[in-house]
Amino acid sequence: MNWVVNPFDEYAVEAAxxxxxxxxxxxxxxxxxxxxxxxxxKKDATKEIRSCLAMGADRAIHVVAEDAxxxxxxxxxxxxxxxEEEQPDLLLMGKQTVDGDSNQAAQMVAGYLGLPQACFAAxxxxxxxKKELVVGREVDGGMEVKKVQLPAVVSVDLRVVAPTxxxxxxxxxxxEYGDGPRYASLKGIMKAKKKKIDVKELGDLGVSTDLRVKxxxxxxxxxxxxxIIVKSVDELLDKLQNExxxx
Amino acid sequence: MSNVLIxxxxxxxAIKTSTLPAITFGREVAKHTGGEVxxxxxxxxxGDAGADAARYxxxxxxxxxxxxxxxxxxxxxxxLAKVAADLGVSTVAATAxNLGKDLLPRAAALLxxxxxxxxxxxxxxxxxxxxxxxxxxxxxxxVLTDVALATVRQTEFDPxxxxxxxxxxxxxxxxxxxxLNAEFVxxxxxxxTRPDLSEAKVVVSGGRGMKNAENxxxxxxxxxxxxxxxxxxxxxxxxxxxxxxLQVGQTGxxxxxxxxxxxxISGAIQHLAGMKSSKVIVAINKDEEAPIFQxxxxxxxxxxxxxxxxxxxxxxxxxxx
Ligand SMILES: Cc1cc2nc3c(=O)[nH]c(=O)nc-3n(C[C@H](O)[C@H](O)[C@H](O)COP(=O)(O)OP(=O)(O)OC[C@H]3O[C@@H](n4cnc5c(N)ncnc54)[C@H](O)[C@@H]3O)c2cc1C
Ligand SMILES: Nc1ncnc2c1ncn2[C@@H]1O[C@H](COP(=O)(O)O)[C@@H](O)[C@H]1O
Numbered sequence: 167m168n169w170v171v172n173p174f175d176e177y178a179v180e181a182a183x184x185x186x187x188x189x190x191x192x193x194x195x196x197x198x199x200x201x202x203x204x205x206x207x208k209k210d211a212t213k214e215i216r217s218c219l220a221m222g223a224d225r226a227i228h229v230v231a232e233d234a235x236x237x238x239x240x241x242x243x244x245x246x247x248x249x250e251e252e253q254p255d256l257l258l259m260g261k262q263t264v265d266g267d268s269n270q271a272a273q274m275v276a277g278y279l280g281l282p283q284a285c286f287a288a289x290x291x292x293x294x295x296k297k298e299l300v301v302g303r304e305v306d307g308g309m310e311v312k313k314v315q316l317p318a319v320v321s322v323d324l325r326v327v328a329p330t331x332x333x334x335x336x337x338x339x340x341x342e343y344g345d346g347p348r349y350a351s352l353k354g355i356m357k358a359k360k361k362k363i364d365v366k367e368l369g370d371l372g373v374s375t376d377l378r379v380k381x382x383x384x385x386x387x388x389x390x391x392x393x394i395i396v397k398s399v400d401e402l403l404d405k406l407q408n409e410x411x412x413x
Numbered sequence: 414m415s416n417v418l419i420x421x422x423x424x425x426x427a428i429k430t431s432t433l434p435a436i437t438f439g440r441e442v443a444k445h446t447g448g449e450v451x452x453x454x455x456x457x458x459x460g461d462a463g464a465d466a467a468r469y470x471x472x473x474x475x476x477x478x479x480x481x482x483x484x485x486x487x488x489x490x491x492x493l494a495k496v497a498a499d500l501g502v503s504t505v506a507a508t509a510x511n512l513g514k515d516l517l518p519r520a521a522a523l524l525x526x527x528x529x530x531x532x533x534x535x536x537x538x539x540x541x542x543x544x545x546x547x548x549x550x551x552x553x554x555x556v557l558t559d560v561a562l563a564t565v566r567q568t569e570f571d572p573x574x575x576x577x578x579x580x581x582x583x584x585x586x587x588x589x590x591x592x593l594n595a596e597f598v599x600x601x602x603x604x605x606t607r608p609d610l611s612e613a614k615v616v617v618s619g620g621r622g623m624k625n626a627e628n629x630x631x632x633x634x635x636x637x638x639x640x641x642x643x644x645x646x647x648x649x650x651x652x653x654x655x656x657x658x659l660q661v662g663q664t665g666x667x668x669x670x671x672x673x674x675x676x677x678i679s680g681a682i683q684h685l686a687g688m689k690s691s692k693v694i695v696a697i698n699k700d701e702e703a704p705i706f707q708x709x710x711x712x713x714x715x716x717x718x719x720x721x722x723x724x725x726x727x728x729x730x731x732x733x734x
Pocket of ligand 2: 172174175178203204205206236238241258259260261262263264266267268269270271272
């Protein structure tokens with residue numbers, strides 16, 4: 167396989183599924199709909215979407231756009247537009263794309279929509295009747311607990327797929343998921359083929375497509391000079407003291 | 414005029430040292446634009462934080478309000494956007510701490526401005542370099558809007574030195590504070606007497622090769638001999654050996670100490686992304702094929718069980734401890 171869903175977005179799909187399935191006696195029943203939104207070139211995004219649908223998402227929206235036509239702002243504008251059409255209770259996004267490494271789209275969407283945000287979420291606890299979400303956020307030096315009213319924007323961190331990271335308060339008390347995002351079952355993959363993907367052209371959305379940040383060039387980072395293998399702890403200590411002078 | 418505004422994080426009536434690299438970034442931008450570098454301090458019970466910030470900045474705007482006691486992106490972003498607009502600055506920046514990363518993009522949306530994360534170099538008034546793809550590429554970017562927002566990688570800019578003469582301190586109103594019903598509940602700080610990972614001169618990190626939490630005590634002993642900070646890989650954090658906020662890497666903390674000692678760490682690109690700018694890298698791994706040896710200045714092929722006792726004894730001796 168030469169394509170993958172951005173890991174954080176796979177975690178977001180997993181978290182979304184956990185948010186709206188009641189697990190009792192080992193069996194899950196869905197009480198909410200999970201819609202996947204992907205923005206990207208036709209070929210790559212379709213594969214990514216199918217794999218999210220195979221995990222269990224209900225349907226998808228694909229906004230077709232070339233990567234070069236996208237920056238965080240265009241993405242955020244598109245997400246805003248789709249949000250307004252779909253009116254979901256919760257917008258789950260990844261903390262960062264692992265190619266762009268920007269870590270900004272979710273915060274921008276929240277800013278544009280005037281919605282509360284809970285970024286870098288490691289735990290989620292929802293109270294559907296109260297329409298509020300308690301989020302454990304990974305912050306400098308520890309964990310912050312933040313409460314947001316729905317609808318809200320959440321960006322998920324790595325630990326959101328730990329066995330008990332997501333609690334929807336309808337599932338069995340203390341239910342533990344397997345560690346990490348679920349694998350698509352064969353049945354899931356078959357089912358995914360029949361699920362609906364709503365394909366939209368970027369130009370038809372009526373959102374601004376002006377780039378605000380332009381990538382001009384990419385260069386490889388400077389290489390580190392080769393090091394050496396020392397034979398013993400004594401040699402290491404000697405090097406640290408007399409050569410590197412860090413001891 | 415093309416002035417720069419720095420969001421200053423503070424604690425106990427002083428600005429945090431993590432803010433100082435952002436001020437250096439601001440000075441570099443100002444060299445290109447010919448402007449001044451201002452600061453903004455937001456919160457309640459600020460004490461002398463504004464005056465402290467003014468030691469480094471030609472003007473500091475203090476926004477003090479009981480409603481801003483706890484940080485919330487929802488309430489801080491409008492304040493930052495308002496101060497930036499009132500001052501008419503062309504650049505707004507903060508250090509890429511978790512708070513900075515949470516706040517700046519939201520403020521960028523409010524200002525309809527272009528935003529660049531994790532800047533490592535300034536090449537023009539609105540031109541920057543930032544790493545992408547886990548540090549495997551350096552992207553040159555240009556912000557096309559009138560106002561540019563940026564977060565700044567702490568390890569790539571020196572801490573700013575104070576100015577000869579401190580700047581002016583002004584206060585400003587917060588305007589309407591609307592939390593959008595978001596609520597700060599609590600902050601569970603992991604207790605540590607060690608320096609911040611991002612600021613420590615020496616970092617000792619452990620990986621899955623340490624096998625359990627108990628074994629990390631050996632690394633803690635070495636860490637404390639250096640007065641350094643403890644780090645870990647994602648695998649070690651996920652396995653519960655150490656707290657999550659010790660994760661070094663692409664999706665954790667980025668460190669660049671004088672000395673980085675990696676023990677039982679394979680050297681996945683996501684880990685290297687967070688430590689390969691360290692000045693001197695030492696790796697101890699039992700597998701001579703481990704990729705960590707490709708970035709290590711000094712590699713020792715050994716189990717940590719064998720190596721650590723002698724290393725600790727040797728460091729103790731060298732330090733006269
Ligand atoms: C989206 C994403 C983000 C990620 N972000 C990060 C990140 O920010 N930081 C990060 O670190 N990782 C990150 N990772 C994980 C990364 O890909 C690696 O899985 C991880 O860094 C491996 O950790 P490790 O080196 O501790 O474990 P391993 O790869 O399992 O390596 C353990 C090493 O210990 C050695 N060893 C075993 N026993 C001993 C012994 N007794 N003495 C000495 N050596 C021994 C082995 O030879 C081996 O090389 C990320 C992954 C993904 C998918
Ligand atoms: N092309 C895209 N399609 C869908 N979601 C995206 C896209 N780009 C970014 N995002 C979302 O925004 C998050 C943060 O991305 P970034 O700010 O670009 O690092 C990602 O994890 C996704 O959830």
